[in-house]
Amino acid sequence: xxxxxxxxxxxxxxxxxxxxxxxxxxxxxxxxxxxxxxxxxxxxxxxxxxxxxxxxxxxxxxxxxxxxxxxxxxxxxxxxxxxxxxxxxxxxxxxxxxxxxxxxxxxxxxxxxxxxxxxxxxxxxxxxxxxxxxxxxxxxxxxxxxxxxxxxxxxxxxxxxxxxxxxxxxxxxxxxxxxxxxxxxxxxxxxxxxxxxxxxxxxxxxxxxxxxxxxxxxxxxxxxxxxxxxxxxxxxxxxxxxxxxxxxxxxxxxxxxxxxxxxxxxxxxxxxxxxxxxxxxxxxxxxxxxxxxxxxxxxxxxxxxxxxxxxxxxxxxxxxxxx
Numbered sequence: 001x002x003x004x005x006x007x008x009x010x011x012x013x014x015x016x017x018x019x020x021x022x023x024x025x026x027x028x029x030x031x032x033x034x035x036x037x038x039x040x041x042x043x044x045x046x047x048x049x050x051x052x053x054x055x056x057x058x059x060x061x062x063x064x065x066x067x068x069x070x071x072x073x074x075x076x077x078x079x080x081x082x083x084x085x086x087x088x089x090x091x092x093x094x095x096x097x098x099x100x101x102x103x104x105x106x107x108x109x110x111x112x113x114x115x116x117x118x119x120x121x122x123x124x125x126x127x128x129x130x131x132x133x134x135x136x137x138x139x140x141x142x143x144x145x146x147x148x149x150x151x152x153x154x155x156x157x158x159x160x161x162x163x164x165x166x167x168x169x170x171x172x173x174x175x176x177x178x179x180x181x182x183x184x185x186x187x188x189x190x191x192x193x194x195x196x197x198x199x200x201x202x203x204x205x206x207x208x209x210x211x212x213x214x215x216x217x218x219x220x221x222x223x224x225x226x227x228x229x230x231x232x233x234x235x236x237x238x239x240x241x242x243x244x245x246x247x248x249x250x251x252x253x254x255x256x257x258x259x260x261x262x263x264x265x266x267x268x269x270x271x272x273x274x275x276x277x278x279x280x281x282x283x284x285x286x287x288x289x290x291x292x293x294x295x296x297x298x299x300x301x302x303x304x305x306x307x308x309x310x311x312x313x314x315x316x317x318x319x320x321x322x323x
Contacts, residue, residue, distance in 0.1 A: 102164060
């Protein structure tokens with residue numbers, strides 16, 4: 001059983017207090033409206049990409065299948081945090097239950113780890129398409145694409161399972177306050193009755209390992225892609241090759257840039273506030289920007305999104321008016 005000890009008295013944990021973004025009531029309402037708009041736009045943007053890929057047979061290629069799965073992942077990634085943040089804005093107590101905290105903890109980090117795997121697989125797909133174009137259809141088959149997608153999801157959700165189970169069974173003492181808008185491992189481990197360096201080291205290693213290894217893999221893939229592109233004799237060919245990789249490189253830069261700032265910047269007296277802003281960027285803003293980036297840099301995606309919106313508008317206009 002998980003216990004809080006306060007003033008030598010023990011009581012069963014009923015939850016943690018997420019401070020979120022402390023501000024007056026009017027500010028909380030304003031933030032609620034702003035986050036609600038961002039959340040809806042994120043769902044609409046990523047959902048539109050999924051629908052466009054699903055309905056157009058011409059987009060049933062590995063690149064677009066990976067993109068649709070990535071958009072599906074982004075929907076769940078932002079959903080793991082934003083609904084609770086919205087409830088927190090309107091709550092007076094700002095309490096999250098013990099089980100709710102660790103479920104959010106698990107899904108947020110598992111989905112983030114899955115995103116790292118997907119970004120690596122998408123980089124591998126672009127490497128094959130540009131560096132080995134003649135062998136691409138034979139290598140990147142539908143079966144291999146499916147196996148890669150399944151592997152990303154399975155590995156992402158297994159990576160943090162054991163450490164999170166161990167942490168959830170530890171005892172917690174003193175304050176229940178977490179100075180964050182989500183259940184982050186740092187503040188949680190700081191609340192344990194007895195610091196266990198081994199647990200902290202294991203979690204820190206597991207958190208950084210996929211980020212570092214997969215980032216190096218992605219950079220290596222794009223170094224090879226860049227070398228292949230520069231060897232293309234025609235300027236039109238180089239532009240086309242860069243166009244197919246530009247969107248993915250932009251998304252990788254946004255996600256890994258914010259993660260590296262989060263874990264690579266020196267500590268400061270404003271660490272908690274900085275951590276919230278950086279976490280907010282890669283957990284909320286990046287899923288919002290990804291559909292825009294992919295749509296603006298991909299002519300096929302623009303055409304299919306326009307087609308999807310026209311069909312949706314046509315169907316909506318034919319709906320019978322209510323009484």
